[in-house]
Amino acid sequence: MTSRKLPSEFLKRCKAVTAKRPRTVIDHILKHGQITTEELKERYGYNHPPRAARDVREQGIPLETFRVVGSDGRKIGAYRFGDPRKTRFSRLTGRTAFGNKLKAQLIRLNGCRCAIYLEEFGETLLQIDHRIPFEVAGDAGERMNNPASYMLLCGSANRAKSWSCEHCVNWKEMKKPEICSKCYWAYPEDYEHIAMQQIRRMDIMWAGKEVAAYDRLRKRTMELQKDPPAFVKEIIEKHL
Numbered sequence: 001m002t003s004r005k006l007p008s009e010f011l012k013r014c015k016a017v018t019a020k021r022p023r024t025v026i027d028h029i030l031k032h033g034q035i036t037t038e039e040l041k042e043r044y045g046y047n048h049p050p051r052a053a054r055d056v057r058e059q060g061i062p063l064e065t066f067r068v069v070g071s072d073g074r075k076i077g078a079y080r081f082g083d084p085r086k087t088r089f090s091r092l093t094g095r096t097a098f099g100n101k102l103k104a105q106l107i108r109l110n111g112c113r114c115a116i117y118l119e120e121f122g123e124t125l126l127q128i129d130h131r132i133p134f135e136v137a138g139d140a141g142e143r144m145n146n147p148a149s150y151m152l153l154c155g156s157a158n159r160a161k162s163w164s165c166e167h168c169v170n171w172k173e174m175k176k177p178e179i180c181s182k183c184y185w186a187y188p189e190d191y192e193h194i195a196m197q198q199i200r201r202m203d204i205m206w207a208g209k210e211v212a213a214y215d216r217l218r219k220r221t222m223e224l225q226k227d228p229p230a231f232v233k234e235i236i237e238k239h240l
Contacts (some may be wrong), residue, residue, distance in 0.1 A: 006081070006084060007084050009084075009087075010061075010081075010084040010087055011030075013059075013060065013061060013087055014026050014030065014061060016108060017056075017059050017061070017146065019045065019055065019059075021052050021055045022052070022055040022056045022059050022061075024044055024052075025040070025052050025053065025056050025079070026056060026059075028044075029079065029080060029081060033080060033216065034068075034069065034078050034079060034080040035078065035079055035080075036068055036076055036077065036078040036079075037049040037076050038070050038071060038076050040052050046161070048078065048159050049079075050162060050163065050166060051158075051159065051162055054135075054162060054166065054204070056079075056224070058134045058135060060087055061081070061087060062081065062082030062083055062084070062086040063079045063080065063081060064079065064080050064081070064082045065077055065078070065079055066078055066079075066080065069214050080227065091142055098116040098128040100149060102128060102150065103123070103126070103128055103152070105147040106128065106147055106150060106151070106152050107123065107152070109147060109148070110151075111150065112126065112152075113126075113152070114126065114152060114153050114154040114157050115151040115152055115153060115157075115188060116153055116154075116157035116160070116161070116185075116188055116203055117154060117156075117157055117203050117204075117205045118203075119154075119205045119207060121154050123185070124153060125154055125155065126152040126153065127149050127152070127153050127154070127155065127158050128151075128152060129150065129151055129152075129153050129158055130149065130150060130151075131149055131151050131180075131181075131186040131187065132149070132177050132180040132181060132186050133152060133165050133171055133180060135171055135175070136170065136171060136175045136176070136177055136180050137177040137180070140165060157203070161185045164185060164193065164194065164195045165185060167195065168183075168195035168196055169196055170195075170196055171195075180194065183195065183196075184199075184200075186199060187214075204232075217231070217232075
């Protein structure tokens with residue numbers, strides 16, 4: 001679907017987006033009809049294409065994901081505009097920009113650490129994210145004016161959360177905030193499910209001097225021909 005065939009209101013909404021990453025994706029699609037994950041990475045330097053696509057969707061603009069052939073002949077992902085009638089012009093139109101004030105508040109409340117890995121990170125390495133995804137609850141209401149409605153995540157945790165949320169039925173179809181509020185990705189300290197699946201998880205990171213312990217663990221699992229997660233579970237079972 002080219003820009004000439006798009007409704008004027010839809011085009012107006014597209015042009016109203018000012019944030020750099022979603023605007024880059026939107027402008028490219030308006031000009032070329034689509035954008036591939038390869039282009040997002042190599043042309044624009046976005047190493048996590050689903051995050052860039054999510055930024056567009058968070059502006060209330062529908063995107064479709066499909067497959068095309070990449071430069072190496074393999075199938076890769078691509079995005080194009082979805083049905084303009086599904087554009088959100090109400091409470092979900094446009095994500096509130098996160099500022100330094102909110103980040104400072106979160107650091108005062110929770111320390112300079114990732115809410116998923118529970119490890120300390122440099123302030124510049126932490127990203128602000130909604131506990132309950134924007135696509136589900138938007139930025140409306142008193143809840144979204146409350147710093148406790150947000151979390152600080154390192155890049156790795158944020159990407160993992162994005163992937164899991166984007167494959168969740170509640171994110172794609174149901175959009176019930178009460179379901180998200182009981183999910184690991186919203187409140188890892190107290191949850192009942194992960195993306196509506198009866199799963200429990202613990203993310204462990206070894207840093208600094210702890211890396212030596214991880215190396216010993218890895219060496220031992222190789223000697224036993226076991227996967228590290230399975231071996232760690234065995235150790236836990238023996239000590240509970």
